[in-house]
Amino acid sequence: MRVLVLAGGLSPERDVSLRSGRRVAEALRLARPDWEVAEADVDAQLLDTLTRRAPDAVVPLLHGAAGEDGSLRDLLDALGIAYVGTDGAGGRLAFDKPVASTLVRGAGIAVPDFLVLPQATFRELGAARVMSAIGAHIGFPLVVKPTRGGSALGVAIVHSEAELPAALVGAFSYADTAMIQAFVDGTEIAAGVIEIDGLPTALPLVEIVPDGALYDYNARYTAGTTEFFCPARVDDTVAARVQEVALRAHALLGLRHLSRTDVIVDAAGTVSFLETNAAPGMTETSLLPQALAAAELDAGETIAQIIAR
């Protein structure tokens, strides 16, 4: 079996992707010593690389555009190359946070109130009036984030209207459109889903307690700056509800093989959907590997089984 792990790319999450790629490639080599596991960047030589290596399966571990927006997966489909993870359609739905949130909310799952505004709206209608309307509609505190992209890049918690301009500027550094969402105070939980024998199965929940207010880039990738509880410290009813939300999001967005849904649970036990990652991080500090370990599943073995099927 020839497997090609794709990582890198040109997105701001290139470094995270490279780390995910190296880790998964090594795990696959350990799990299947007889397989030929190679790694490649996504660059102008990609098509040549795919032709030359003629992989039986590709493991796309790209984060951000191209890796998560579905385009690379569409290309692999067009080339008739099998790959791990969701197809282009699922990738597109999950990668766009407002689209995913709308779909999930439509199925009756709680989603914190949100608005989606492109940079042009502020320019054309007058930023001050638009920001004032945002504050009146959503209220403070609120969260500003780019509609696309991960690793909390460009995300900020905003406590007053005075902080809004700077937060929006930060989000627009990473995308042309910002999602402005009500802040929910509660327990942040990541719920992994993995398909075992083709059946989506919820993994043990990982509760995230960053040292600071935000589970930001630093908190995600500096070991020691965030405390994780796996299983999460919630009662069984809430845990079951979180897992159900993750499984339903996985199905609603048409995802395949694996995903990670992030939710927040408030004091009343309400589970609110934040986002689903169709290409979750697999670095040393990422959430899905922790959930797999808690389920006594080896990451390499799990991905090898997906490939073998």
Added chain:
Amino acid sequence: MAGSRLDPWVEHYAVRARGMTASEIRALFSVASRPEVVSLAGGMPYVSALDMDSLADTVAAVIRESGAQALQYGSGQGDVTLREQILEVTGEVGVRAHPDDIIVTTGSQMALDLVPRVFCDPGDVVLVESPSYVGALGVFRAYQCDVRHVAMDDNGLEPVALQQAIDDARAAGKRIKLIYTIPSFHNPAGISQDQKRREQILAIAQNNGILLLEDDPYGLLGFEGVAPQAIRALDDQGVVYLGSFSKTIASGLRVGWAVAPHGVREKLVLAAEAATLCPSNYAQLTVSQYLATQPWRQQVKVFQEIYRERRDALLESLQAMMPEGTRWTIPAGGFYSWVTLPAGLDATSMLPRAVAALVAYVPGTGFYVDGQGRQNLRLSYCYPEPDRIREGVRRLAGVIETELELARTFGTAESLHQPTGESTPAPDLA
């Protein structure tokens, strides 16, 4: 119940390790390493300009003729022949000394680490320029120094501001251990001190009894004839002078040096032995053989010409393309120009947009310890070919235009969130 922090030693780290975290700016520089991106960020010397065949002969000769010495431990102070040859190099900037006054180090960065190691206790004040070399700031912070920036003008450290900073620190009961300066072709500011300014700064250091740490990696890379004379040329007791072969030969050799007064040098040697036992004999003998057998002055001229052409490409395209309100320094040597963006723009929050537009620079905040520099960025012209530099500036100009539009819309282009962790590239970024 305690959770997992994925690092069982998290409670054990020293206080000085607190700032050592993941960094989203560093993550963006990972993208800048791709060939599609014009990187005006890193400070990698253009070593491709070296005569590789001759260097191969040099290395072969070292192993063939002195292999047993090259591959063995050596003196903690460095090879004595090389130290004599270093004096020939430092003579170009007026530094005269005895070979025993020199300690060879693993790049001048190591010498930069040794000086505060032997001088600074936590809380001691180190006065640095505004902005200052990020590698020095990192070292001073690691030794928990109280780093204070002193204003510069186009001619370097301002004497009045320097004296004021000394008076302020002393009035607050602080001990000032070092004045750190890069007088020639400053990194990142791209400016140089004239001779009068050098004398003024030295006089202030002398009058106040403060050791001057002179960092001079670019001194021989001027574009206007005679190399500026080092401050150390004026005082052999009050200055520790740092030099390097990274820019005049090759950074990968990691050979630098310090010229220090006798007592200081003794301590530096012992500290160096504690850190690394000895500098690489192999690298030292390679440099020594190169200096003895190759036309090194001619090679320096080749580097000067290459960097001058690239500096010109940068300055011409900045002049032609930068939006109104953007200012930059005009380097007469070295690798860098320091850009000031139009009011209200933030170089850190602009970086993701720049990288998306396939151009990279270093945001100014990395060259300060106190959050200054948001409106600044450093552009390096040392590595990309002139046409790539022009293309990079074209892309950057477009990014700044977009940023100006953001600022017009929101009344600011400053991000709420200032990233933590390293905000400058790793050494291996072009």
